[in-house]
Amino acid sequence: MLKPVRPTIDSVTTISADGSRPFIYPADVKGRFTTARKLSALALIVFYLSLPWIQVGGFPAVFLDIAARRFHLFGLTFAAQDMWLSFFLITGLGFALFFITALFGRIWCGWACPQTVFLDHVYRRIERWIDGNAVARRKLAAAPWTGAKIAKRTLKHALYLLVSLVITHLFLAYYVSLKSVWEMVSTAPGEHWSAFLFVAVATAILYFNFAWFREQLCIVICPYGRLQSAMIDDHSMVVGYDTRRGEPRGKGAKPGLAKSPNAAAGSVEFVKTGSSSEPEAKRGDCVDCARCVQVCPTGIDIRQGLQLECIGCTACIDACDEVMRRLKRPTGLIRYDSQAALAGARTRWLRPRVYLYSVMLAIGIGVASKAISTVKPANISVTRITGTPYVVTDETIRNQFFVRILNKRAEPTDFIVEVDSPTPLTRSGLDGPLSVPAISEEIRPLVLVVPRSHYTGPFKVSITTRDAQGRFAQTREIEFLGPDPRLLNEEDE
Template sequence: MTENRTGRRDKRRPDLDTVYTINADGSRNFLHPADVRGRWQVLKNLIFSILILIYVALPLLRIGGRSVIHFDLPGRNAYLFGLTFTNQDFYLMFFVVTGIGFGLFVVTALWGRIWCGFACPQTVFLEGLFRKIERWLEGPRIARIRRNLGPNTADKIARKLFKHVLFLSGSYAIAHIFLAYFIPMDELLDVIRQSPKEHMSAFGWSMFWTAVLYFNFAWFREQTCIVICPYGRLQSSLIDEDTIIIGYDELRGEPRHKGVEEGGDCIDCYRCVEVCPTGIDIRAGLQLECIGCSNCIDACDEIMNRIGKPKGLVRYDSQRSFEGQPRQRLLRPRVFIYLFLGLVGLVVALLAISSRESFHANALRSRGMPYSLENGRVRNLYTIHVQNKSDRASTYMIDLDNAPEGLEMIMPQPSMNLESLGDGQSPVFLYLDRSSYVEPFPLYLSVTDSLTGRSKVLEIMFRGP
């Protein structure tokens, strides 16, 4: 039983041909999942609490005076766990995202949509915070449905009003913590205290995200997973008959029966459907809407306990096993392929990160002619560009390593003092008597970071007529 827009009780049952949360006239069939208790709920609540704590704590924790995670969009830099990344390191994102993406593929191939049910931010905040507020203020499923269908009493209006104030506050807090990943917390607190007119951009973003989150958690809810998220649609191509999924043991459960009739173990109590946050009936098989939340497992185990039957009519198992065949290997070719591709991405990213330089330097020949003649001497002009990629100020010394006899180097600025993430450039004039020049030859300029003592050698060519 659910509540439809017309306020009538809806006897419609989930089927495989329609989306249960959308009515035939296109209106929303708003769900009121029932409360459920069990071992998976205990584990989920623990994971949700830890993940929410991490989300809140990360912008507050500091390493070397900076937030553990800080994306400085205007400066095009990122500070991650004590490492500084500039826009020149952006290519690393490709390997990191590839590694994480294939990592998720491995998890899905092994355990289906465990990510969606246990760790996706949508589930974590909806189940770990917003639904809890709703249940606290509006009671269990039946009380919520009855109140919604009943008249607008003072009690109903007060409960709804308070709920939405808390929903808005929760959305506001999550949006501002999200902003703290981009604006350091102390600055963000200043921004919040000041007039919105002084920080229109930050204010606009915070209001935008608050509105999006409020809309999502107060009303849109499971539609985000069903309609918007592309991951659910990938599911069917990532899993196979050996993937551990949540399923109903048809061989044991059928034929369903109520009361004293003889039959399988399923008593058709409908409890597994009532607790489902996407409104599906797991007994019809694995469906795109299933987010792997495990509510139906705990719900059915509760029923099995009550009727004195073994738990596990709805459980984690492979499709092969549900069909009565012996379960096959967990580690299959597709798992190894995803694992290999994921590891390639992560290993390349880790190698690239560990071999990153604390500064970047290059030498560029001046535009136009590669050389000029001045008072019987050949002149080459280069510009040395240095970027400090570390989070500390440093001095960079420029020197010529292999000056041949007769070659003169004039550098107006032989060293550069650069702030953290600052950059600078210095011209280098190279002179050689016209009579000594025979053919182009290489020169090696070294740029040394005084802080780390590390040098970078730049090869340039001296050219003449």
């Protein structure tokens, strides 16, 4: 049977000295944090996968319609021209992550990151159901290929592929809608070859990640683990080991209890013993049972201190608490606390970086709220028709424009275009209401004509577009161009 790798502080546990990959088989654990994580993971999985099904304002709650360049988010519709708002979304998420990390460490990684949620609560659940507990999985991995092993491997990886396919199709629905996904699935792959290729590649990536790569994504690819050292300090809440209470650790327990030599790996059993030769006062509460190591999904020993690989999943807390309860000792030898508190000092919640991140987050929320409030149910643009900027005739000067009206509503809307000018002019085009279908746009020419006798130089013209219901109005200012008035006067003379 494969033996668990003993973690060290000097190297990553899941990468051997020769570059090979030793697999980790985390043991099962029960406890308050494990239960809370299961419930939160269930809620998050339902949230991730249900958004394409929930209708808000006639569209899915999150529908990123790239083909039509329309983006629907919880009832708000954004056009391609509104993409500048994504800056506030991305920076806002960044500031929020900085703020949360400064206070609570890597709580995102262990509790909410899709990688952790799906790996620990979907794929590893399948693995435990088919292959058994950590001891059985390790034994099966080392066993020769028999019919039973081939059957288990086939079933497990078939379920991995099935789950990856389901996740990929629902992810695709974020961009094309569930209805379109169903139409694509119901037809030959060649009719939607780009979508078929996307599903095939994305499914392969998900399968590779969750079936083999697993925690390596967090350790090797994701930069967050390396950035955490710059975002947290001694007063950030992290998963930590109380060295003052636990050390010096001992192989045996305090007089009266010791680890059973018959206990299987991944489990903890204790039997009665005689008195210890080592004085009780010189030994800490840690009995070096390695239970915290056995349950860790990244294979580290949390007793060696905060490490890059720790994702804050709290499995070691529940494992250690279980041992402490059996030993009738206080829980919390491994706990969620600040490094300052673990060293005997007081945790300071309010400190410079928290103030800084709070101010940045507040400013970001304020600016984003103001920016989003400017988003209108329609978008108007006025552009000059390419070519000659103006046309001069014997009697008039003419400027020509394109008016583009984008209707973001889920219903047809009539729009009225008004022209306001300090110089008398006449218009041609868009004289009456223009009906624009739902989630569509219309482009119409608008010709403005000024008599030569009234033209004294370039001037500003305001073009206001309103909907017939009076719920929306947007004004665009353009410049009416013409030749130098002195040249016009010379020609007239």
